[in-house]
Amino acid sequence: MTPRLPTLLVAGLLLAATAAPAQKRRPAPASPAKNAEAAIKEADLRRDLFALAGDKYRGREAGTLDELRASSWLAEQMRAIGMQPAGDDGTYFQWFQLRRTRLTPASTLSIGGRALRPGHEAVVVAPVDAQVKAKLVWVGTGTPAEVAKAKIKGKAVAVQLSGEPTNGISYRRYLFGKLREQAAELAKAGAVAVVFVSDDKAQAIYEHWSHIFERGRYGLPADESLKIVAGQVPVVWLPKTEAEALSKSGQEFTADLRAETFLYPSVNIVARQPGTDAQLKSQYVLFSTHQDHDGVRAPVAGDSIYNGADDNATGCAALLAIMRAFRQQPARRSALFVYHGAEERGLLGSRYFSNKPTVPAGSIVAVLNAEMMGRNAPDSAALLGSTPPHLNSSDLVKTALTANQAGPRFKLDTEWDKASHPEGWYFRSDHLPYARLGIPAVMYTSLLHADYHTPQDEPARIDYAKLLGMTRWMYLTGWAVANRVAPPAREPGFRLER
Template sequence: MTKRLPALLLAGLLLTATATSAQKARPAPASSARNAESAIKEADLKRDLFALAGDKYRGREGGTLDELRASSWLAEQMRAIGMQPAGDDGTFFQWFNLRRTRLTPASTLRIGGRALRPGHEAVVVAPVNAQLRAKLVFVGTGTPAEVAKAKIKGKAVAVQLSGEPTDGISYRRYLFGKLREQAAELARAGAVAVVFVSDDKAQAIYEHWSHIFERGRYGLPADESLKIVGDQVPVLWLPMSEAEALSKSGQELVADLRAETFLYPSVNIVARQPGTDAQLKSQHVLFSTHQDHDGVRAPVAGDSIYNGADDNATGCAALLAVMRAFKQQPAKRSALFVYHGAEERGLLGSRYFSNKPTVPRESIVAVLNAEMMGRNAPDSAALLGSTPPHLNSSDLVKTALTANQAGPRFKLDTEWDKATHPEGWYFRSDHLPYARLGIPAVMFTSLLHADYHTPNDEPATIDYSKLRRMTQWLYLTGWAVANRPAPPAREPGFRLER
């Protein structure tokens, strides 16, 4: 079943985006050594961020009308600033589909004669087609001795979640790794289904994430991971309240799990400010961010809208400010501005655009990605892509470091960019697909905080003075790259660790 964009909304979006395409573009003023940093104003950043991250757009979830309405608003801001449309067919938009795979509402599950609603009273970790009836055995915490004693081949195996991370990663990442890795071990040992049950610590994660698993998995249509298969061992996750019932002997698990797939529209928003140099204007400095967030989810303290002010309305407002500066004073090279859709679904918009750019890929000389730039200590920030093995252009990094010293002088964290950092932050934003293609790429960020991916990430929590200085740093770096004689050199032998 394919979800289609309603015709009236599509027409409205396209009319908005093409309103100036028929107008004759004004000739750009000649570039000079003087930049337009003063065009970046805190008041503009605050106004734009409150507009985008307010409740009106309901958290801008990727693949929903809320994301598309927010994207239309951003395109209108681009038009008002005077940017050229650089999407498809003379518009600001590049449309693409994302694929969602989920369990159907008709799926059923019974354990010991008790019916549990998949996705509500029992999480199915990955959508799968499975019809099975099997004896259920409880193996405690799943130690090798417990598993060997139970003789699990051909049986459904129930496991009590337990343990703590020992390598510095967050408990959430530890838990999801455990779900994946322990289930795979039990499947290799012959289990036909794996049923995890929360302990008190895992229960807090279950309560927050169960509705997310209910939504299923997302990707681009060609992604192999989204193919529905019938030979995969189903992995279930139950709340702590089911622990006692699961530990009883002589029970049977009966499951009829059926998966379905949908296509939803998402969109990249693309604008261009032409350069002034006859030779260099065919090259592009790409400023990157994403407009989507988590939408409307289970309420926390009565608030169900995940506004995504820092993640990533800060990046969105920053790019609008950088556009104003480049419009006031264009550079020698052209500036390309890309808002990537469905980043929270797995970098889908940037994966799509990097493979199907609306300008020649070889013309993109650098990618400067803006991701979460308005929180934490006023003088702290980070430049991801500046530390091996993530460093793919020493030249670009030196330019960014010089811009930092010339402008805001942030104290730069280097721990988060290391391959050993437990959060793997480098791999979780839109510069990554470009870096994988060998394009010089860095990410400007003020890093994670306690309100990350919660309804508390509200416009009122942003440090707007810091956001202005982060935006100035982003701009000064891009301005320097756009005016230098040669593009940033690429690091020979660049290879990511995963």
Template sequence: MKKAILFFSLFTITSSLVAQSNNPPGLSLIRSEDLKKDLYRFASAHFKGRSAGTIDELNASAWLVEQFRAIGLKPAGDNGTYLQFFSLVRKQLANNSTIEINGTPLQLWKDVAVSQLANTNLKAPIVYLGNAADIDTNTVDVKDKVIAIEASTKGINLNVSLPTWRYNRYIFARYGMPLLKRGAKAILFIADEQAEAAWADATENFKRGIYDLHEEANPNASARSAQSATATAPVIWLHAEAKQKLQNNTASINMNLIVSEYLYPSANVVGMVEGTDPKLKSEYVLYSGHTDAHGIRNVIKGDSIYYGADDNGSVDVAMLANARAFAKYPSKRSVLFVIHGAEERGLFGSRYYSGHPTVPVGKIVAVLNGDMIGRNNTDSAAILGVNPPHRNSSDLVSMALAANKEGPNFKLDTTWDNINHVEGWYFRSDHLPYARLGIPAIMYTSLLHPDYHTPQDNVESINYPKLKKMADWMYRTGWKVANKEMRPATDKDFKLER
């Protein structure tokens, strides 16, 4: 009987060891209490929302540097430091700009908002064309005219995140751009009901101006959108009540718009755990997140600090946890931890690092990017870069899916790779510049939520058990990639749709 009991006990212990054999050695170092402690510091009011190109983002970057140092990561930025600085060009409407209609001065941002910048000194009649939905923008004669049209939701899909942030862009793309191409001297959009509801959020974006990488730092930098290109004609928004003054085609405008241009600093935070294999340590698995959130903006539910706890503090603290695991138990390949600056302004940190890597770019074998991993159902998640045309490495995807099965076993939503998905999220996070270079890249996320880009994206709203599982998944995947003899191959037929 005792032998049978001993045999059963040995069998149970052996089975348990076998069941744990797929667990990477540092898994126990990824702890919910550490994730919570780090996030309560990083996404606190102290850093004032970490807006890109401000001292608040740089202060947050300095805090991340100290965490990298405490963990024992090797500095892998520029000049033997953890930092890689780059400059943003910021163009912003100067406060002494003026707009008058029929001789009446309009107060900037309250009565009138400027959505596309252009140095302009203009006095001209206003030509009212009516409702945008009734205008054939391909035939109407607008050359050298100041045009006024009413905004319209017709044909615009607003079943999307942040509709109040995006509506003005959708209107401009659908109606404004064709008119500018036909030679309009300026466009005045008259707000409809949707635009009135969006006014507060939209003007906060307009006030900040437009950004791009400093061209001396990145001569191949391209503008993100038509609005970030060098503009020759201004685009202006007026409240709905302005229609009464404009619809009889007797109104005139007198405007003097002055665009200020200056450089703003931002930084990537870069640390490394050196690999143990004499050959493979010259290759790198790159973990990716971003520092910035949206700073201090208009008040929502009594708060004006856009903390960015989920976006993207959740990923940054998960990267710290992963770094502790790799620092204690190094892998065969080296592991890079890159927390990019200025993602919210246009993926500028990842665009800069991918163009100016501190390691040979051909030696980066995979990019594991995270964007918002701390909310929603504990048992579900999503991964982007899994399905064509966004999948650029079947090998990397297989390892990520296997890591999920061996660990958190999330029910995965893979529909976000669909080219018709309204969010187009694949093109809005830091894996993209690397994927465009052909580097195997995927993105982990727990998906969007109503607090996205609001002050309510705070530490109290994070699902910490979910965050722990997501951090585990990222670590499990990275451990596989960092120890596999062959690096993940890039799919030969990989080609993004845009």
């Protein structure tokens, strides 16, 4: 079943999308050096960020009315600034569908006759159709010797999470990989279900990150990973408080898991400021960000709204400020502004737009992506896409570094851009689909912090002076690209490591 948008909401969104004011002809800039950097103001950034990341939009979860209401607000700001709509059918919107696969609310689990509610007392790592009734055997940490001794064929297997990464990735990425890979090995050996229980270190990840499994899996409709496949082994993750109970032999494991898949609407919001040069205005500098976050979840310290102030209302406010500057003083090339929906669901909006752009695909000469730009040390930042193998345009990076020296003069952290960095941060934001297509692309970020993906990522915690500097740096880069004669050159032989 595909949920439909309420008629009045659709009408309101489309009215906002088609109400853009008439565009007045503006003279070409007297010189490419004449820009409108002063139009980017800290007070505007603060006002817009508090409006978007306050509790009103309830964390802007992708595929919900909260994301769509926030998107409508952003479209109205674009209209008020004077941006031309550049979405579908003369609107600011490009609609697309998310496919969600989840467990139905009727799904049940029990161990030793004790019920564990999926998504509450137990995390089901992947939504599957599975009906299992089997003896549960404890195999310790799941070494080959322990597995062989337990004779697991036809049984449910309980495993203690343990170990450390040996390949340089973060512990969180290691743990999520272990949940997949060790479960696959045990299923291949004959296990009919796998139950992981946290040790002390895994418990910290469980408490911070297990909520990402609650909603199931999301993707675009054609994604193969969303198909419900018969015969898949259920994989369950439990907190460390369950370790003693699981270690008892002879318990019965039962699971009646029912998966379902359906479609939700999400949206990209797209606007442009036309260029002034007769030849170059058909080319675009694309300013990118995303408007969604994690929505409403189980309370943490009494707060259930994941406001996403840094992630990524900072990027949203930055783009509005950059629009004001380009509106005050247009450049020779056109500026294209894209808010990507459903980034937190796997870069879905940017995957969709990069595949179905609302401007000719070959007209996009560079992508400047804003992702979390308002926290950490006030004088430091990072430019992802500036270090091989992520570097796909030395020319664009040189322009960005020059803009930094002309503007905020941030000390640049290059560690997070390396292929060896444990977080793999380059692969987790909306510049990536464009870079995969070979379009010169960089990401402006002030990196992760302790409030990342928690309800504590609130507007009051943003360093607005730093956000001002990040926004002006991004603008100055885009202004330079939009006024030069040749587009940024692409790196020959560019190829990502994964």
